[in-house]
Amino acid sequence: MSARISADRTAASYDELVERVLDGDFGPDPRTTRIAVAFATRQSVRHDGRGGGYRNEVLSLRLAAAVGSCAVEPGALPDGAVDDCVGADVARLLTHELLPVRVAALDAYLAHVLPHGPAAGARPWPLPAGSSLVKSRARARAVTGLLDVPPGGTVLVVGVVNSLLEALRARGVRYIPCDLKGGTTEWGERVRTDAAAELARCDAVLASGMTLGNGSFEQLRRHALRHGTPLVMFAQTGSAVLPRLIGAGVSAVCAEPYPFFWLDGGPGVVHRYGGPAHPEDAR
Incomplete structure (x- = not known):
């Protein structure tokens, strides 16, 4: 049988999920949790036997043992975005002007408080x-x-x-x-x-x-x-x-x-x- 996810660990929408995290419903106050490491990963691939390839670029933020990520279109991440995240508290990044930063921060926080398993x-x-x-x-x-x-x-x-x-x-x-x-x-x-x-x-x-x-x-x-x-x-x-x-x-x-x-x-x-x-x- 499939494992069930408790209703108190779910939300009705993405925006509600962000609000509940900011309210502390899922764990520690995001205003007191800070991103220690931020990095971008760039990759290009063409598998053997395939006619075409593709590129990936991903922004990742580390919170304690957890890493949260958000892919972006290659070249779309502004210079300085990675540095802007280092040392910042999660709450500030959840209201950052860049959507990929907001997503990566939310992902890092939830991976920290609810690790996969x-x-x-x-x-x-x-x-x-x-x-x-x-x-x-x-x-x-x-x-x-x-x-x-x-x-x-x-x-x-x-x-x-x-x-x-x-x-x-x-x-x-x-x-x-x-x-x-x-x-x-x-x-x-x-x-x-x-x-x-x-x-x-x-x-x-x-x-x-x-x-x-x-x-x-x-x-x-x-x-x-x-x-x-x-x-x-x-x-x-x-x-x-x-x-x-x-x-x-x-x-x-x-x-x-x-x-x-x-x-x-x-x-x-x-x-x-x-x-x-x-x-x-x-x-």
Whole structure:
């Protein structure tokens, strides 16, 4: 059976979650908790056998043993943003002018007070050691296994990752790829750029945590809540944030805190919240 998340550890919206953290509902006063380390990670990759590659840039903030992260478009993080976060208290960063800073700060705080694990409602799922492609495909199985799609159903994929599309294709699941970058998938499919325009055509949504950092998440959450559409999130961005929104439009989360699978060739773990349990969920 799936672990349950206590109602006092969830919120009705992202904004409510921020307010409750500021009010001290989840743990220590964020005005007295300070970020010790801030850093940005830049990565470029092209997997063997794949026709295209991609780039990532992620802002990460460390609070005690926890790291909170928010991906940004490469080159979009202003000079000085990292230095601006070091030594700052979480409450100040939760009202920072930059949305990625606010998201990373909230993620760091929640990862600190509710670390991933059974006590927080998570089921760990192991990733094997191997190449970035091996680990990407293993993560894709963990993510897509949280989807409950009716026969003949269609999934809107917001944030195109070819390994996720590959896993859906292996299941015979139809999908509509959507990403602000546009372009085409590995299989030559046109990538849409307006997720809102595609929502009505889909039976489920599979979305990246990057939607938190670019401001498009709440529209997806409200649609899912209003229409009863399953919304599954795969989250490097906001891995500790999104599980707190299960039941408020979010159906399930595959949370992947820093360090991400593409940074380390050794064995790893992601944490699944909600959705069906599976024998591969680590006990």
